[in-house]
Amino acid sequence: MGDLYNWEVAIFGPPNTYYEGGYFKARLKFPIDYPYSPPAFRFLTKMWHPNIYETGDVCISILHPPVDDPQSGELPSERWNPTQNVRTILLSVISLLNEPNTFSPANVDASVMYRKWKESKGKDREYTDIIRKQVLGTKVDAERDGVKVPTTLAEYCVKTKAPEPDEGSDLFYDDYYEDGEAEADSCFGDDEDDSGTEES
Template sequence: MAQHGHHVASSQKALMLEMKSLQDEPVEGFKITLVDESDMYNWEVAIFGPPNTHYEGGYFKARIKFPVDYPYSPPAFRFLTKMWHPNIYENGDVCISILHPPVDDPQSGELPSERWNPTQNVRTILLSVISLLNEPNTFSPANVDASVMYRKKQVVGTKAEAERDGVKVPITLDEYCVRTLIPPTDDGSNLLYDDYYDDEELDDDDEEDNEDCCYDDSGTEDS
């Protein structure tokens, strides 16, 4: 029991120092408060969606829940706002390597160095969350549908660039074959038009997308 008391004292001290540091030098785009003034182990985070991302102008709430042996074990980070993002689970849990305990787990495809260690802190977590919103990892999605949507959105996002360059992107197979000098070959190089063809053939493509995103129900994923 004495051991437990020691953990609580040292983790509370660590958390108070971190809270002070974040108040003195805030991380851009975040507002942090305690859920309850008497409990250092539950933080509420408000995140402002980063400009030039799909989340621009958004206001998202999250909770960080710390274990009593923090910083030796990682906290849990969960969004309260419904998030549509490839690396955020339905229940709001965020899937980032640094929030995984530092056990050597060859199954996960993560190096122990990418996982939690006591030099990580709330600041590094917040920066990881922001970079996740900026650049989702669509190859190991926690939310398969969001990943498929996101990839389709990325394609849609390229259309403006094509217009700026005065390029008309072929949408249908017919247009593609007429306007493209290189005829599609049988060895798969006609995959070029798949991304654009996606919009027409949504249902067929979803099946394929789901298969190749290294996702399984046990919650492990490659990073």
């Protein structure tokens, strides 16, 4: 039986970024009081990034507890709230890969290197060379795991279609109603008096 509180996930590097073609494994660890407290997100794949600690832990607002901390520089609305889910976490982490926050880095050396790259308009390639080496290194993991990593936008953004209902199935609650017949009629009775003064 699996552990519902510990998930292993993988993130594909987005196309048209330096992370394109990458296969980055990570672990999501959910607290007992989830969704009221955020999970922890840790990359298992070695990552060189301003917002990722050397341990692989990700520093991103969405994973910070929902406390009002004026010293943090984060608005409460940027922090965790119970309406967030695994999808929003993964999308935030994917977005962070290509758009790091260098104002509060988890890895200062990576942040300095990223800023040099950005300020040089790509001429200083030390940062991007490290990313490229990491991406190449992940290809071995992908092959071993039998995973085909998407490299084009069309492959990356898989379109899914909801399955059509089986006409022979009687599992749908609306099978008994025709042409938009409202269930509300039977719930509220046939009388038109809604004043609430009628005695029962």
